[in-house]
Amino acid sequence: MSEDEKKNTCCSDHHHGHSDMKLLPVIGNEETAAARAISMDHFSEAAVYRIIGMDCSSCAKSLEKHMRSIKAVQEVSVNFSTGKMQIVQEGLSDEAIVSEVAKAGYAASPLSKGKTNKAEQKDGVGTKLAVISGILLALGFLGSFTSVPEGILIVCYALSMIIGGYRPARSAFYAIKSGSLDMNVLMSVAAIGAAMIGEWLEGATVVWLFAIGNWLQTNSIEKTRDSIRTLMDLAPAEAWVKQGVSMARVSVEDVRIGDIMVVKPGEKVPLDGEVLSGISSVNQAPITGESIPVDKLAGDFVFAGSVNESGSLEVKVTRLVEDTAIAKIIHLVEEAQEKKAPTQAFVDKFAAWYTPIVLVLALLVIVFPPLLGWGTWGDWFYKGLELLVVACPCALVISTPVAIVSAIGNAARNGVLIKGGAFLEKAGAITAIAFDKTGTLTEGKPQVSRIVAPFGKEDEVLAIARTIEEHSRHPIAQAILTYADGKKVASLAGKDFRVLVGKGAEATVEGQTYYAGKPGLFAEQGISLAAWADQIESLQKEGNTIVLIGNARSVLGLIAVADTIRDISVSAIGGLKAAGVDEIVMLTGDNEGTAAKVAKQTGVSRYFAELLPEDKVAAIQKLQQEGKSVAMVGDGINDAPALATADLGIAMGGAGTDTAMETADIVLMADNLEKLPHTVNISRKALRIIQQNIWFSIIVKLAALILIFPGWLTLWLAVLSDTGAALIVILNSMRLLRMKS
Template sequence: MSADKNKGACCNDHHHCSAGNSAAGHEHRSDSHHSHEMKLLPVMGAEEAVAVADLSRAAVYRIVGMDCSSCAKSLEKHMKSLAAVQNVVVNFSTGKMQIVQEGLSDEAIVSEVSKAGYAASPLARGKSSKAEAKDSMGTRLAAISGVLLALGFLGSFTSLPELLLTVCYALSMIIGGYRPARSAFYAIKSGSLDMNVLMTVAAIGAALIGEWLEGATVVWLFAIGNWLQTNSIEKTRDSIRTLMDLAPAEAWVKKGESMVRLPVEDVGVGDIIVVKPGEKVPLDGEILFGTSSINQAPITGESIPVDKQPGDTVFAGSVNESGSLEVKVTRLVEDTAIAKIIHLVEEAQEKKAPTQAFVDKFAAWYTPIVLVLALLVIVFPPLFGWGTWGEWFYKGLELLVVACPCALVISTPVAIVSAIGNAARNGVLIKGGAFLEKAGAINAIAFDKTGTLTQGKPQVSQMLAAPGKEDEVLAIARTIEEHSRHPIAQAILTYAGERKIAPLAGEDFGVIVGKGAEAKIGGESYYAGKPALFEEMGISLAAWSEQIASLQNEGNTIVMVGTSQSILGLIAVSDTIRDISVGAISKLKAAGIQESIMLTGDNAGTAAKVASQAGVSRYFAELLPEDKVAAIQKLQQEGKTVAMVGDGINDAPALATADLGIAMGGAGTDAAMETADVVLMADNLEKLPHTVNISRKALQIIQQNIWFSIVIKLLALVLIFPGWLTLWLAVLSDTGAALIVILNSMRLLRMKS
């Protein structure tokens, strides 16, 4: 959906369901747009709002090595302890750190991050890339530690001296545990209590009581578990960054009669680029010359290539399948649709879902409680003679390991990152974890009719007037509608143009909100609009009632033309249902959506026919702009969780009122990307069922992850006291559970639409 189309639809929508686009309706939408933004404010406190403002000038770094959110918190606290750092935010989901500081070089920041146990590399502001920072040192240390552990273990079956075996185990612990121990030191220094602290204490404790094999096994399993978790999580993070690779790095730029190959960063707005058959479009632009079939699935998710001609928009990353094109660049490389998709998705992945926020709070209490319990287990039982100090010290160490809530705290964010990444690759922008959860919970979807369920390009199907007066009535109608960009007005203008009927000299053009429009022609006022408009002026419709009823029953929208004394003629306009809409609604029912609702300003007869053709279960007809909001509220009062689907501009009040606002045609409009909770990049409903399915699957996987993590922890706690749990088994249960949770979440990446 082009920006012009939206703009036009926004100006003079006076005939039917999009009636809210009059001047008054436009003002209403502006207010509602603010109310839509206000929905997001309660989750941001005053301090957080200040932090966001401070981060507007932040440098961005990629961080490698974080495998749960406690890592991010520890790194954040460590960086905040530096005098030069004014503000810092580390996000586990995206693996990024934003920092505002004075006086520190990139090298100094990378060094400080390294002290905390992670690898870092600077990123250009606002751009995305794959992981430049590599953690090869951690991999080598884990490998050497494993070799030494294996030598010691195999040597225990020979006659090698015990001292030599202990040395092997000790070296394995020192080499494999060096980085976790260093991270633990800086975590304690900054007041954090993360898994590095707990594992380091457990390993040292094992050494103190002479359990060298167990201590070395704990360190090695922890290192291997971290390596596997980190690499798995990086795959989920890179799932969206790979979108950037879709757009070519260079473009053929036309310079006079010749062409020059230039990096896309050096191409400016207004430059002419040439896209040959089979090549990818390097930048967003408008076709000047040539026609072709364009596969824009990477941007919009549309399964069928779209035919393009001069005047049409093309997007960076789409594939030119046939003819050669000359394209005028309309956006710089950092402003293309695909760049905005990646930026918005990464922002969305950073926003915590309600479930994630709850789990993080739970984990924040769980770890210190279990830590205190571990200290009590070490001290009190032997004091009362219920066993030896060594025995209870060992059980306390096991409790320390069990105190790491890694699997629990990553149960939600990895699933959310995977689901949002999958949706983005299928042409759907989900603006955050909260909206993903909401999309999975909706049980009713309301659709705007025009341009959503229908093509949005109505055509004149019939015209009735006194014999010989057709051209005169059509000229009057064209004059009144000349200043409107509404689809119905455009249909009348097209019809008049095809018949070469010129407009008359008009003045005092006006809009009658939700009912029609007027203009003064030759000193007399003429009107075009709904039959109800003329009834309100006291004009009898008896002579036209039979034709009106017949045409409305056939699904036509009626535009009457006349003066304040009489009706001169009637124009019937109809819109066609999109085949994709019918299929999408059918799939939504199969996905478990209980009710689909159509909202329209059309009369009840037209609404009933369109609703029947589209397959919706319910409709609201003859709606004024504010009535759409009332219809959404009525559905909510019935106990339904309601999503509203519109074009992102015309339906802003209803989108803001609904539990979930879904905008269509986001690839062509910045406003749609910014205002809605979920954006369908294509100008159709093709990917809406996938959005619902992946949201529900994500909720299901999050619940599986949480329950699995809790059950494993409880099982480990129960097995400690009978002495059935060993220290290395406790580590294995922790890292193994975390890895299983990650792999379970990654199933969302492979979910097909």
């Protein structure tokens, strides 16, 4: 996240008596392919097409330029990472657009509501041409060991080049026409040049290796894109909907909000909704990443794509098919894949300069040495062709995006939504993670553990406390109300309710002003706490939060409230330490004793206690001033300022919170920390793989360049080094898809 692009998400550690804080607006300015063309607002009505055959970002740029050259096309954006083209045009049919895409050398198929079928993803023509080209090349090569006339061998090689190189040559033509310089142009020039100097075997080998390399790269990249597309198949296409006393099988597109679905045992939930009747265990791992099924009963929420394992459920539909949690996940993840990470942006800029520079060098190599009498024209022309092939920066250009797509896809399948490559890189570089205590490390549902008041005055103290707290939604206030309900203690007549942010609350009860809040609130007003000091200290050491009840003259009593640690917090923090996070920090508005106890129980290495909301921002800034890259974790409700200040904002419970899903940099779909270590691990592994890919690509290019001039590198070896390096980079990146949580 750049300095001028802080996303404001929200989290929770509550200061007793605060009012609910509003979420700040979120503005993202990350560069995307669409943003380069035009504001995404212009694409609201765009048609979307799946593009097959793109194996590096230069392909996307060439196709984009070609489509822009068509008069009927108003705006177009082609994204390599997702394999999609968005287009705004007038008067062109789907067939015409598919035909224009084919001219540039790629296959296209229209998408509807984000769905596609597997048949559309296969490019059978390219496969057949590569096979036929290989057969002709093999026939020519084997014929060279027999008495077959050389003319026939040349015909075999020429046919192999024409058949295998037809599509790259056509793509090269349209790339040059639209002002692009991509690998199709470089490879076509190299193959034609080889034929011109009589190196027919070399030329045919170049074309065939290029075709095979493209086929392997395209298929491998499609597998990484499928890591997200498979999410689309999780939700069923039809639902059982109640119509009076009977049920009908209805397409999910035709189901309306408020309709009643029946989900039978073993079936997937078709749409998001609220359980009206029935009790069942539901496996919602595809959405939240939780490995254990969750019990559902009336009033609970179920997600489309989750599996109903036992009982039958009647569910009232609350979201249309395009608005379900899984639809939003797919949409946001595909958006995330389009956002360039800083490393990718740098590599793209480097490649944009690298290719033309090497092309100019190739021309200089062809012309100047023979003019200076340093060799024959044929030798230097051959070296120049080799340099052209080496000029293709394919492996370098795809070193970052394929790794990012793989990592984001893996995370999404494990219930973690990473909103872009920049945030993936940030997560991999995090050295400190700050947690809110309440609702994040703890359950966020505190309970009253004790009331201390003069003999016979407990109910009176509780009644005053209930009266003051009835207008607060704070968890501690809710704990007091719940306890009062259990004791059947009613509230009194109150008015002039006021929140004292970070300190407590006050109200006028039966004509007198009363306060409920922290000990500091009473100390500020000069009220002596000497009679209560020992009890306050003792209860705080036991991990209780203290709420004092009193008026302007004295303290009437105190209520001790305690929260429980989440079961998953200890293992999650252990996992983060194992992943190499240097410092685990807890931020809380609670007292020192409570903070120390929770810190000890959870294993956090450092804590800041008795913080007001603005103090939490200062705590984050303090960590940053110490040289740490800080992530802030919360539950998507409060503390937006602290999250905006942190380098990375992580929200919990995003599956049920639209705002958290839209605003956080990273979203844990389940309401627990179970997947946080996996998020850090996959981010760090992605960074390592990106570095490996970049260094490998550069070393292979340098080695190929060095081997050209002694004459040790042949043209077909140059092609093999280029396509082979690209394929190795892709396969290395795909390891991220298989990384287990």
